Amino acid sequence: AQSVTQLGSHVSVSEGALVLLRCNYSSSVPPYLFWYVQYPNQGLQLLLKYTSAATLVKGINGFEAEFKKSETSFHLTKPSAHMSDAAEYFCAVSEYSSASKIIFGSGTRLSIRP
């Protein structure tokens, strides 16, 4: 069975500082990996996805993530945090052979300090 583990339910950084949100996955097959963002009272928006084309994936709003098979990790980073980045972030994995069934982590709430 596939699963993802997000380390840290809450991360707080200063505006302009590096953002690092950690995600480790478990999968017996090559996974599809995703990061989604959820703003208060809204649905989920896809930030980026890994589909085996490249290990470093660039997404929207300046975010990127690196797939490291040896570490089974897919951490999300952004060089400089903006106040507008404050939201809940979810790492997710999709079963290779099961269409659109996405398994989400428990989420990390990102707070930005002025």
Next chain:
Amino acid sequence: DAGVTQSPTHLIKTRGQHVTLRCSPISGHKSVSWYQQVLGQGPQFIFQYYEKEERGRGNFPDRFSARQFPNYSSELNVNALLLGDSALYLCASSLTGGNTEAFFGQGTRLTVV
């Protein structure tokens, strides 16, 4: 272009009642998935439908059921509501049943009292 639309946006029901939630996918999308997001947790997969057939089911009791109509819209039905069914119910649509990007609606907030 309209995104994924869900109705209603908010709903309050009493324990034991039945509820129907609705989802209209993006035009041209043939796959709809349903997720339950309990407060403070990540979404959990409930169902996936593609071309009106069930393609996947998560670990939810038989009180939960769904269907997809010829126009690819979908309904999620929950019978005999429990307090624990209170959650944000998210619908996602994708172009095909494969691993294409899923686009999420803003959800229906269900409160069971």
